[in-house]
Amino acid sequence: MITAGVDIGSTSSKVVVLEDGKKILSKVIIPVGAGSSGPARAFEQSIREVNLSREDIKRVIATGYGRTHFPGADQQITEITCHARGVYELLPGVRTIIDIGGQDAKAIRVGQGGIVSNFIMNDKCAAGTGRFLEVMSRILEINIEDLADLAALAENPASISNTCTVFAESEVISQLSGGTSREDVAAGIVNSVVGRVAGLVKRLGVQSEVVMTGGVCLNWMIIRMMEKELAIPVMASPMAQLTGALGAALFAFESAR
Amino acid sequence: MTQLKELLSTLEHVAKHPAQVINKCLEDKRLMIGCTPEYCPEEIVYAAGMLPVGLWGGATSIRNANQYFPAFACSLVQTTLELGMRGVYDQLAGVIIPAHCDHLKCFGQDWKVAVPQVRFIPLAHPINRKLEAAVEYLKSEYSRIKSVLEEIGGKPISHQDLSEAIEVYNLHRKTLREFTLIARDYCTTITPSVRHNVIKSGYFMDKLEHTQLVNSLIGELKKAPPEEWKGQKVVLTGIMAEPKEILDMFEEYGLAVAADDLAQESRQFRTDVPEGKDPLERLARHWSCMEGCSLLYDPQKNRRFMLKTMAEESRADGVVACIMKFCEMEEFDYPIYKKTLEEAEIPLLYLELDLATPSLEQVRTRIQSFAEMISLKP
Structure with a gap:
């Protein structure tokens, strides 16, 4: 069939x-x-x-x-x-899914048989979403796929507000005009997304194993920073988006x- | 069945077209007083021979009210002020605005300047409401409001007028309580929107007339056996379950309302005005008797237990927190009852609502996901 x-x-x-x-x-x-x-x-x-x-x-x-x-x-x-169903098929041991989509971020608790037992979605603004990364990549004049590699070259990651996409955009422009390197700004952007989404995951409660799905999980820097922030290994879904x-x-x- | 449909259609029409009811009131030369959320002493208005009209905002875009409110004020106060500034409430002889929260405190002050054509009647409830001094203080507040209404109406309000109004309101409360209990057995007929409209229509009608209609509705429902419901049932909590489209989504995804703990709905009628000799004191004491609302000071936070009991007794499959965006009072309570419900393994959905936002797709995803989650729950 x-x-x-x-x-x-x-x-x-x-x-x-x-x-x-x-x-x-x-x-x-x-x-x-x-x-x-x-x-x-x-x-x-x-x-x-x-x-x-x-x-x-x-x-x-x-x-x-x-x-x-x-x-x-x-x-x-x-x-x-x-x-949740897709992840259960690929990685049946997963209990926490972090799905960063284009315009929202979700933390999902997977229960018995791959059934959702709880979830939280971001609210109030687009910070911590794929759209945020897109907007920021445009300011840095790079493709979104190249953001991780650029961020990896940072020496002193910039501090970017993680509360509002619009304010963060102005903040990035000011950082660049003030002479902060593109690499440091890129790392600041990654940290900002991770900080915002990790807060969502902590509200749900972190339970091992943790996987990231959605297009944003292709950004290896976000996975690495998320692991650091949650103090737990984070996998990328083999089928990503x-x-x-x-x-x-x-x-x-x-x-x- | 025809009678049932007619009753539901009448109540729905009133809930959706309050202006027509208000025009009828104008024809009858009956004065109207706006009562804004969440708790106004409507009985005093009624005793003055006037019609209390509930003002709970509406689905509209903000073009004027943002002169007075920051973007992070809740849409309930923003849209009510917006409608006031557009002249929608010009037919009212006054508006009572309580100061339960920071947004409402500003709202009253803003109204005075932004909508000067409709008289602002302030009301400040006591926070430490269990003290006798609080009852005494609130009685003095109500006495002041009574004097204002006497001045507007041009005639005194007697103790008997007040006592009779309290009886009308207590009977209305009892009737709506009965309706909400019956409604859970007729989830196919009493859909979430229908249930909401039956209750909401009471904000625009004489309470006696509304009581009669709801009583007839209860009688008609009882004529048929309870309906089998194959979907899930939820308890709604929060300030209000609007915009109205969200209730349609509940229906679309097989969710019925088993019970509610909404400020716009059951919180208004679950506690009667207590017995007593002095009607103003009875009304003031009512504030001390109510429980389980984010706007009522409660150091024990008993709302969490009330919600758990409500979900269990109504055999609900979950609880939906209808949080008005930027409503700090509800946001403060949320983590407290979330913990209690989680411990009881009662699924909980956090639904952030905004009356001024036309796009509800994110809300749709939350409602549908929650419906899927509780329907698949082992």
Whole structure:
């Protein structure tokens, strides 16, 4: 039986196509998300790559911020539930998930059988989210993927406010105008995200094992700093930003079976 | 069934279109007094022959009120002031504004300047409310409000008027308590929005009329056997469960309301005005009798136990904390009852709400995730 999970985030669209709930037939990431052509393109590409049509897919579950507006879905499940399911499949020992998405950050407690037993989302502002990193990378004139490597070269990481994206943006500009090196500012940005998200995780309660999911877990500096902040090893999900789509595809398989 | 639908439709119409009720009041030449959150002595207004009208903000953008409030003031005071500045409340003969929290303290002062056409009637409750001196003090506050209302209405308010108003209000409280108990057995008919509208409509109607309608509704509901509910049930706590779209989301994701601990809903009617000889003293003593609200000084923090008991007795699957964004009073209480509920293994959702924000997608994710979590709970 073929099932699919479509994770429509605010900044990217991810699709995983599964066979019999086990074998991944295809996985696609398109770097545009909710409200764009991204979800449809990602879905089309994922089935085209394996010579399938929509009729061949027994069940499709949409997740993520744009889940309610994907016309091809049979059901919608939130990314919180799907990330927990995806992580349970990949790393069954995980009890704490840190998912930093494009516009929000979440700390998720995984209970028995991969079921969510508690979660916390950020509130009040966009600090500590992928959007924050994007804005800051733009000011530093680098690609977001290069932020970790730049931050690793810091000698004296700058102190960046971790309370507000808008104020932090002004702060970064002032630091750069004041002569602080780009490397030190980049490290300050990473520390700022880590500080904000670690606070969220501590509110939930840190329980081993801890994994990070979402696109931000590709930033190795954030993982390293998060480990330091939480004083516990933190893994990156092997499927990073595809973890939620995997969870959705698994739910699709389980509900269609 | 037709009668039931008609009753629900009437109450929903009032809750959604209070202006029409207010226009009717104007035609009848009955004066109206605005009563802002959270606790106003509506009985004194009623005894004066006036209609107390609840002012609990609304879903609107802030364009004027930010002249007076910083961005971190709660949207309840911001939107109420905004509507006042736009002239929405110009038909009112006055507005009673208590000073329960820092935002409300500023709100009253701001109202005086920003909405001068609608008379500001201040009210300061005592904090140490269990002391006899507090009762005496609050009685003097209520006496002052009574004098202001007598001046506005041009006629005295007798002890008998006050006693009768207290009876009307206590009967209304009893009726709404009965409704909330019955409602949990009819979750398909009494959806979260329907439940909210039944209670909210009381803020814009004569309490006698509202009591009659709710009593009829209870009678109609009882004619049918209790409804089977396959979804989950939750207890709502906080100031209020608005914007209204969030209650629709509860329904969409199979969540019914088993009970509530909302300032806009049950906290208004779960405690009767106590018996006594002097009606103003009875009203003042009411403030000492109420329990379990973030605005009531309670060094023991008994709200945590009340919530746990409420969730257990109503057989709720979880508790949803409807926290008005920037409501410090509710935020102070949250970690205390969170600990108690966690110890009792009662799932808790923190839902940050803002009346002035039109986008509710993050709220949707929280509600749906919570519904998924409690429905999958082993």
